Amino acid sequence: DQQVKQNSPSLSVQEGRISILNCDYTNSMFDYFLWYKKYPAEGPTFLISISSIKDKNEDGRFTVFLNKSAKHLSLHIVPSQPGDSAVYFCAASASGGYQKVTFGIGTKLQVIP
């Protein structure tokens, strides 16, 4: 039962353009969402997060949008750079109950120079 879904296994974008990575979730108890980035042979690293009380959070070139009614979030990278080429994991957690973080399967982003 995949509660966090990343339906696009891969994405290719030209350098300088916008990258949009999408994520859907099914558990309405989730109230905190995160994006992690992973390079080959390394562990994931935290990128950006958003609480369910917000619908947008920005950090430099990275912006996460949350649409609670659609149970959808997206990560926008503008402008995309070759160094952004990595696997991006969407993750979610709920403040009550288990308190664990549930990860999606990841989307591999390739930024073409």
Place this chain on the structure above:
Amino acid sequence: DSGVTQTPKHLITATGQRVTLRCSPRSGDLSVYWYQQSLDQGLQFLIQYYNGEERAKGNILERFSAQQFPDLHSELNLSSLELGDSALYFCASSVGYSPYNEQFFGPGTRLTVL
């Protein structure tokens, strides 16, 4: 460098065997998490320890067990290994036990069961 160390980097073993994976958290972090990443799968949460006590449990098989020691390092024990246990095993640490705390991941241990 996240500050989280995992040993060994690679492990090759046979079915039916038992292995131990080791994790040292970042200095000052009290929580340790274990995740499994199989081929084409996301990070599956296995278990969390906070300051030596089990805090949360995920989809951890009964053949797997973990503990966190007084010096806060953690070990994940995998026994009666099966081919399907081949995966990347990540350890992460955070300062607290809340899911809002940023988790810092180690580089992972790649386990191959032949």
